[in-house]
Amino acid sequence: xxxxxxxxxxxxxxxxxxxxxxxxxxxxxxxxxxxxxxxxxxxxxxxxxxxxxxxxxxxxxxxxxxxxxxxxxxxxxxxxxxxxxxxxxxxxxxxxxxxxxxxxxxxxxxxxxxxxxxxxxxxxxxxxxxxxxxxxxxxxxxxxxxxxxxxxxxxxxxxxxxxxxxxxxxxxxxxxxxxxxxxxxxxxxxxxxxxxxxxxxxxxxxxxxxxxxxxxxxxxxxxxxxxxxxxxxxxxxxxxxxxxxxxxxxxxxxxxxxxxxxxxxxxxxxxxxxxxxxxxxxxxxxxxxxxxxxxxxxxxxxxxxxxxxxxxxxxxxxxxxxxxxxxxxxxxxxxxxxxxxxxxxxxxxxxxxxxxxxxxxxxxxxxxxxxxxxxxxx
Amino acid sequence: xxxxxxxxxxxxxxxxxxxxxxxxxxxxxxxxxxxxxxxxxxxxxxxxxxxxxxxxxxxxxxxxxxxxxxxxxxxxxxxxxxxxxxxxxxxxxxxxxxxxxxxxxxxxxxxxxxxxxxxxxxxxxxxxxxxxxxxxxxxxxxxxxxxxxxxxxxxxxxxxxxxxxxxxxxxxxxxxxxxxxxxxxxxxxxxxxxxxxxxxxxxxxxxxxxxxxxxxxxxxxxxxxxxxxxxxxxxxxxx
Numbered sequence: 001x002x003x004x005x006x007x008x009x010x011x012x013x014x015x016x017x018x019x020x021x022x023x024x025x026x027x028x029x030x031x032x033x034x035x036x037x038x039x040x041x042x043x044x045x046x047x048x049x050x051x052x053x054x055x056x057x058x059x060x061x062x063x064x065x066x067x068x069x070x071x072x073x074x075x076x077x078x079x080x081x082x083x084x085x086x087x088x089x090x091x092x093x094x095x096x097x098x099x100x101x102x103x104x105x106x107x108x109x110x111x112x113x114x115x116x117x118x119x120x121x122x123x124x125x126x127x128x129x130x131x132x133x134x135x136x137x138x139x140x141x142x143x144x145x146x147x148x149x150x151x152x153x154x155x156x157x158x159x160x161x162x163x164x165x166x167x168x169x170x171x172x173x174x175x176x177x178x179x180x181x182x183x184x185x186x187x188x189x190x191x192x193x194x195x196x197x198x199x200x201x202x203x204x205x206x207x208x209x210x211x212x213x214x215x216x217x218x219x220x221x222x223x224x225x226x227x228x229x230x231x232x233x234x235x236x237x238x239x240x241x242x243x244x245x246x247x248x249x250x251x252x253x254x255x256x257x258x259x260x261x262x263x264x265x266x267x268x269x270x271x272x273x274x275x276x277x278x279x280x281x282x283x284x285x286x287x288x289x290x291x292x293x294x295x296x297x298x299x300x301x302x303x304x305x306x307x308x309x310x311x312x313x314x315x316x317x318x319x320x321x322x323x324x325x326x327x328x329x330x331x332x333x334x335x336x337x338x339x340x341x342x343x344x345x346x347x348x349x350x351x352x353x354x355x356x357x358x359x360x361x362x363x364x365x366x367x368x369x370x371x372x373x374x375x376x377x378x
Numbered sequence: 379x380x381x382x383x384x385x386x387x388x389x390x391x392x393x394x395x396x397x398x399x400x401x402x403x404x405x406x407x408x409x410x411x412x413x414x415x416x417x418x419x420x421x422x423x424x425x426x427x428x429x430x431x432x433x434x435x436x437x438x439x440x441x442x443x444x445x446x447x448x449x450x451x452x453x454x455x456x457x458x459x460x461x462x463x464x465x466x467x468x469x470x471x472x473x474x475x476x477x478x479x480x481x482x483x484x485x486x487x488x489x490x491x492x493x494x495x496x497x498x499x500x501x502x503x504x505x506x507x508x509x510x511x512x513x514x515x516x517x518x519x520x521x522x523x524x525x526x527x528x529x530x531x532x533x534x535x536x537x538x539x540x541x542x543x544x545x546x547x548x549x550x551x552x553x554x555x556x557x558x559x560x561x562x563x564x565x566x567x568x569x570x571x572x573x574x575x576x577x578x579x580x581x582x583x584x585x586x587x588x589x590x591x592x593x594x595x596x597x598x599x600x601x602x603x604x605x606x607x608x609x610x611x612x613x614x615x616x617x
Contacts, residue, residue: 001500002500002503003496003497003498003500003501003502003503003506004497004498006497006503007486007490007494007497010485010486010490011483011485011486014483014484014485014486015485282483284479284481285481285483287481288475288477288481289494289498290466291440291442291469291475291477292469292470292475292494292495292498293466293467293468293469293470293471293473293495293498294466294470294498295462295463295466295467296462298498371442371443372437372442373437373442373443375477375481
């Protein structure tokens with residue numbers, strides 16, 4: 001069988017124009033599919049940036065909350081109640097809100113302000129400059145050095161700004177694992193300072209962050225919070241909820257799905273048509289092979305190998321091209337939100353297999369139908 | 379058959395071959411109760427006008443087209459009683475084909491084309507290529523192994539097809555209009571080459587042709603008309 005496959009390989013790559021067209025089709029399809037899905041994955045990941053960066057195990061929120069930025073204040077008693085739930089190691093408040101900052105340059109800049117629990121500073125970022133205790137200094141704020149950092153005029157330690165007519169001082173610069181989706185800088189401060197500086201509704205707790213004693217306590221905690229009329233979600237649950245919001249409650253998921261389907265159809269059209277032409281052009285040769293004694297399963301193996309080889313090569317090229325494109329884009333555009341995940345790669349691989357499967361199915365049908373007698377008959 | 383004291387072994391024996399094509403009013407009988415025998419050590423021509431059934435007969439004899447009635451024994455084996463896989467294996471091991479348009483793979487080299495039957499028999503690729511080079515030498519194409527068929531003349535391509543047909547050392551060779559695409563002299567040279575170098579006592583060659591210029595190379599000529607075998611004559615007796 002190995003010799004047959006070498007023969008199939010030589011027939012395939014020997015026809016350089018067709019092989020190139022096949023590769024272009026599949027590479028293009030893979031490129032588009034991965035670009036679409038990785039952009040979507042990037043958007044979804046960034047939409048959950050706060051959840052990822054804070055890193056708490058359980059988030060308590062109002063049931064109507066869809067995304068991390070869409071907060072609904074929680075009454076203080078919920079925090080007390082959460083602390084009293086059996087299995088809760090500790091529970092702390094988190095403030096998340098938006099504000100307008102007046103920079104020394106005179107420019108106004110929208111920012112996200114996260115107020116960490118004063119006692120524990122749970123969810124604090126990793127500082128690259130300054131000391132974490134300086135967050136308690138007068139007007140202290142930590143500025144996150146993410147892709148939006150430059151919009152804050154790249155401040156230094158001790159730099160000042162105005163926030164709702166309050167003076168703010170940069171007491172630290174920090175790194176977080178994930179930049180946010182909304183294209184605005186992020187400031188960390190203490191919870192109490194946040195609710196003092198930012199205009200707030202009656203209830204000021206955006207989320208309650210809970211650390212369970214053991215993972216086995218999580219279901220009980222969820223149930224008790226539900227009895228209070230609120231929702232407790234694990235970190236993964238919350239990320240999933242945010243993803244679902246963007247997938248199903250905005251047009252984003254539909255648009256990406258549509259583009260992915262179009263990419264698939266384009267790839268299938270180019271590859272399928274080219275492969276079909278390739279098979280048609282070689283049909284008499286397959287017939288001759290059949291006459292000489294090649295069995296149907298050997299001819300099927302040849303076609304499957306040709307389709308599979310083209311698919312895998314095109315897949316590799318598509319993934320490589322996409323990776324290069326994303327790396328290049330991120331070098332020029334720091335806020336470019338695309339990440340290639342294993343899920344993206346797996347999805348594109350499945351799509352490529354479907355393209356190869358359909359293309360080879362057409363070819364196999366044609367080759368199995370050819371009668372060696374047709375070769376004699378001309 | 380040749381009138382000799384010792385009977386040559388029968389290579390192909392066909393009895394009562396009937397083949398119909400089409401359905402209903404369009405149904406036509408391509409072969410009417412055809413009976414033929416071919417022996418080892420001879421070249422048999424099947425001749426006749428277009429539509430006389432010679433290609434259909436050749437296909438039935440070579441295990442490619444199943445007849446509606448009759449039997450075909452090749453070296454004593456009733457080939458149409460074999461399963462599809464066994465029949466394919468039989469064709470691979472016992473028959474060699476030279477097609478009218480050669481059907482060479484233009485994307486392969488000449489040697490790779492010749493090696494195809496060995497590849498189908500699972501011979502290792504390098505071994506098959508080495509053997510192909512030997513057979514190219516036999517057909518007078520040494521030094522052309524690495525060329526693609528498109529670089530060869532019609533006669534040379536025919537020789538490549540012959541090398542491909544004989545590389546598996548089959549007992550029976552089937553030629554379909556071998557001179558149809560060649561000029562007269564090249565055609566004669568090819569058939570002369572086949573008769574001189576390829577035909578052996580242990581090999582039977584069946585050639586379908588309507589090229590009367592090569593009749594002199596046939597040991598026997600089976601003439602067909604309207605799906606019937608009308609006469610069997612010695613090659614030299616044909617006009």
